Amino acid sequence: MRTDPIHKLLQDQGCVFQERHGWERPGWFHPEGPAPVLDYDYYGAYGLSKNADYKYNDLLGKEYTFSFPPHHHVIKQECLTCRNAVAVFDMSYFGKFYLVGPDSKKAADWLFSADVNKTLGSTVYTCMLNKRGGAESDLTVSRIEPGSSHSPLAPEFEGDGYYLAIGGGVAQQNWCHIQTVLQNEGLRCQLLDHSDDMGMISIQGPKSRDLLKEVLDADLSNESFPFSTHKLVKAAGHQVRAMRLSFVGELGWELHVPRDSCVPVYQAVMAAGAKYGVCNAGYRAIDSLSIEKGYRHWHADLRPDDTPLEAGLAFTCKLKSSIPFLGREALEAQRKQGxxxxxxxxxxxxxxxxxxxxxxxxxxxxxxxxxxxxxxxxxxxxxxxxxxxxxxxxxxxxxxxxxxxxxxxxxxxxxxxxxxxxxxxxxxxxxxxxxx
Structure with missing residues (x-):
């Protein structure tokens, strides 16, 4: 139902997709090239003939095993290329929301367990909690400046503004949680959904800085572009929001790209990365790389009945400050009890x-x-x-x-x-x- 702008490019390179919240996201890349996704045949019902020689369906069918899947070595290659060189992940299915309005700072203080009101250009990994202290979400929140155009990268607003990037499988759940809290608290805020207007390309690995030096018009040094910060920059002549973040535990950047610019930016990244041994990688690799680093997945490691203290995410909670936030009382009681x-x-x-x-x-x-x-x-x-x-x-x-x-x-x-x-x-x- 939902595909991003580089879907066809990836399919032509052998991508086998996963479904998340209506999106097709890359699962892994078949080394023998494209396996076309045929029209749905309703198992031969309604007068339709069943698809024959369906290579894509055969690849998916072989995944259903209690052993390692037949493409285990493919996942290994994607993971080790990321660890030793550089890999490109299409994460365009992520939810991309803006929180703006007269009470946006008040809303951010109450909604997010971490203090997201750092300097402009900061990006903070945080949780959103319920009143029992359970994790309704983990996400990144970036403080942004008002834009002067209608670009999805920088909307116009007054006061404080925040850009939220959220795993696409739970984007709707996050949207509902935020809207419910805003209504319950009577906060004058707008939550803007630009998920379909932007792609998200993540470049990760020891060679990611060398690759992106050839694509971005920005100083990527640690001093100029430290971890957990973001900037509006040009990528191959197209404006993007670059964030120095990683969900795989490597040096890397995410590029948040307007929809119309996704194809040329992706092509520029892959062309520049050829000499560094770049590869496409999918979410099977991300699952492996992230668990190896200990990064949490909401819905598996984190659920609404798990608190950040239990999950080893106490660092996402501003308990040392005096700022009240949703779920704080429950966390303080749990910390006191052990x-x-x-x-x-x-x-x-x-x-x-x-x-x-x-x-x-x-x-x-x-x-x-x-x-x-x-x-x-x-x-x-x-x-x-x-x-x-x-x-x-x-x-x-x-x-x-x-x-x-x-x-x-x-x-x-x-x-x-x-x-x-x-x-x-x-x-x-x-x-x-x-x-x-």
Whole structure:
């Protein structure tokens, strides 16, 4: 139902897509070239003949396995190219909203768990919470200046303005949450949806700066363009909003691009990246790279019944300030009582696929289940994240995690697992700062 401007370019390069909220987003890239998506045949009903020789459907069908899929090596290549050189991700399905209006600063203070009222040009990773302290969303919020044109990159407004970038699968849920809070609080704000008006191209990896130096008319040094900042710049002659962010744990930038400029900007990026070994990569690679780095996925690692404290995201909460925000009282009460459950990273040395919902045991006792799992190609291990509880009902402290012996049970087979309180990959966050 919804496709972005470079959909056809990617399909011609062998892209196999995933559906999210009506969008087709890249899943992975078939190395043998295009597998056309044929018109829906309704399984031969309504007088239609069933599609024959449907290569695309055959590729999808082979994914349904309890083993590693046949294209496991393809995902590996995309991941390792990102870790060692540079990869390009089409993330155009993201929700792209603007929060503006007379009460926008008041709304931002109340809606977002982090302090997003930094200097203009800042971008902040934050959560939005419900009154129980549960995570309704995680997203990035950028403070922007008013625009003087009708460009979707810089709308006109008075006062404070914020640009929200949100995973497309939950964009509608975020929209509804924000609108409900604005109405409940009587805040005079507008929420503008420009999701269809812009694409989003993410360039990630050790060579991303070298590549983008040839495309952007901007100084990309750490001093001029630090992590978690954004600027309006020209990319191959087209105005874009460049953000220095990463959802894969590498040096990288996101380019937020007006719809009509997406094709030439993408083509310029790929042309400049040829000598750096650039590749297209999809969301199967992002799933692997992000879990390896310990980045959370809303709907899996984070849900409305999980708090940021339990999820290891206390840094997204402005609890050290006096600024009130939705869910603050619940978080303060939880912090005072101590955590009764905690999200923990597990690695399994044996190369076995896991999918989520596997049982977690500590010293032989069941203490939780896996929320999300994937294979980490840089560390060459299966990685799983799950919330664990203390069987005695007590606090789940770091010492409780460190002192236990853990196993994960997959389809009746038990595997030894190592628990980690920090990401097993680049725990010091050097790579996103360009330190290799």
């Amino acid at each position: 955590l009764r459950r905690r999200l923990v990273c597990f690695t399994v040395a044996e190369k076995v696929p896991m999918f989520g919902l596997e049982a977690v045991f500590r010293n032989g006792e069941p203490v939780g289940h896996v929320r999300r799992s994937d294979f980490g190609f840089a560390i060459d291990k299966t990685i799983a994240y799950g919330y664990i509880r203390n069987p005695d009902g007590g606090v789940v402290s770091p010492d409780f995690v460190r002192s236990g012996e853990f196993t994960l049970e997959r389809m009746g087979v038990v595997y030894e697992a190592t628990a980690h309180l920090k990401s097993p990959f680049d725990p010091e966050n050097k790579r996103v700062r360009g330190i290799y």
